[in-house]
Amino acid sequence: MIELKNVTRRFGEAIAVDNINLTVETGEVCVLVGSSGCGKSTTLRMINRLLPHSAGEILVDGESVTAMNPDQLRLNMGYVIQGTGLFPHWTVARNIAMVPQLLKWPRDRIEARVRELMTLLDLDPATHAHKYPQQLSGGQAQRVGVARALAADPNILLMDEPFGALDAITRENLQLEMLRIQRQVCKTTVFVTHDIDEALRLATRIAVMDQGRIIQHDTPENILRRPASAFVESLVGKQDRGLKLMSLRPVRELMVRHPEPRPGTPGEDGLHEDDSLRLALSVMLWRDRPEVAVLDDQGQEVGVITRERLLQGGI
Numbered sequence: 199m200i201e202l203k204n205v206t207r208r209f210g211e212a213i214a215v216d217n218i219n220l221t222v223e224t225g226e227v228c229v230l231v232g233s234s235g236c237g238k239s240t241t242l243r244m245i246n247r248l249l250p251h252s253a254g255e256i257l258v259d260g261e262s263v264t265a266m267n268p269d270q271l272r273l274n275m276g277y278v279i280q281g282t283g284l285f286p287h288w289t290v291a292r293n294i295a296m297v298p299q300l301l302k303w304p305r306d307r308i309e310a311r312v313r314e315l316m317t318l319l320d321l322d323p324a325t326h327a328h329k330y331p332q333q334l335s336g337g338q339a340q341r342v343g344v345a346r347a348l349a350a351d352p353n354i355l356l357m358d359e360p361f362g363a364l365d366a367i368t369r370e371n372l373q374l375e376m377l378r379i380q381r382q383v384c385k386t387t388v389f390v391t392h393d394i395d396e397a398l399r400l401a402t403r404i405a406v407m408d409q410g411r412i413i414q415h416d417t418p419e420n421i422l423r424r425p426a427s428a429f430v431e432s433l434v435g436k437q438d439r440g441l442k443l444m445s446l447r448p449v450r451e452l453m454v455r456h457p458e459p460r461p462g463t464p465g466e467d468g469l470h471e472d473d474s475l476r477l478a479l480s481v482m483l484w485r486d487r488p489e490v491a492v493l494d495d496q497g498q499e500v501g502v503i504t505r506e507r508l509l510q511g512g513i
């Protein structure tokens with residue numbers, strides 16, 4: 199658990215972070231969102247002591263970070279930044295192995311860990327382990343950055359606009375990867391972004407920041423349904439909220455399940471239970487159909503989602 203209590207950071211006379219209180223529960227993904235210069239990165243960097251705080255208290259599992267050795271503290275906190283920060287003259291494998299090497303793990307254990315993480319992040323070790331960062335695509339390099347942050351199995355992950363420099367499709371893929379990985383490794387995560395859609399997709403809870411303050415700290419659903427101020431309302435997009443709420447809920451919640459799975463219609467793509475209601479609506483509109491089949495991993499039809507249910511219960 200991470201707790202910030204009345205934390206302030208000044209740069210000279212300017213106040214970058216203004217007396218904030220924030221609790222990030224163990225295993226939760228807290229997304230800090232807000233416009234440029236509102237204090238998101240400063241908040242993140244105070245947690246791993248890359249920046250000292252000017253006032254207040256920051257606790258990790260009940261212990262003040264100022265009382266901890268900064269190197270030890272950072273070894274227990276994976277840190278991912280935009281543009282990866284990978285060492286250009288080190289191979290992918292060596293970059294990922296950096297922290298385990300600092301911790302003097304035996305060689306076999308390091309090699310096994312590098313392979314395990316590359317596989318987790320969908321990077322084939324045989325193809326990529328010996329490449330250098332400049333030989334990777336932006337998305338692959340960012341995956342290596344995440345693998346490196348996870349290498350020594352830290353309890354906490356700090357991620358500062360990790361997908362900010364990527365094109366929209368790669369970005370969306372990495373967000374989905376992150377959700378998958380988070381389900382497996384369940385790290386206490388603080389994630390910085392200025393993209394509200396990214397925040398809504400990834401967060402357990404979102405902290406909306408403005409001018410160094412936290413304006414609202416709540417679940418994505420509550421941020422959409424009950425924005426605390428006109429600022430939050432404009433950030434989430436007033437008119438677009440219905441669709442955004444639909445994108446938070448999976449098809450599973452509204453589908454009508456068949457008593458037994460049936461063979462799928464050949465040549466027809468269906469939806470998956472984990473797909474969002476927003477995607478279901480899009481498919482229905484595109485195909486001009488009142489219902490769409492929901493398929494399992496084997497392509498068997500396990501149920502349908504209907505337009506009627508979607509419009510009645512979608513948000």
Ligand SMILES: Nc1ncnc2c1ncn2[C@@H]1O[C@H](COP(=O)(O)OP(=O)(O)OP(=O)(O)O)[C@@H](O)[C@H]1O
Nearest residue numbers: 209213214232233234235236237238239240241392
């Ligand atoms: N080293 C520094 N010296 C002086 N001012 C700083 C320094 N670092 C940050 N600031 C100021 O503190 C405020 C908060 O900056 P911060 O980088 O935390 O914002 P941010 O929300 O992460 O912005 P962005 O999304 O643009 O990265 C800004 O006004 C910034 O100019």
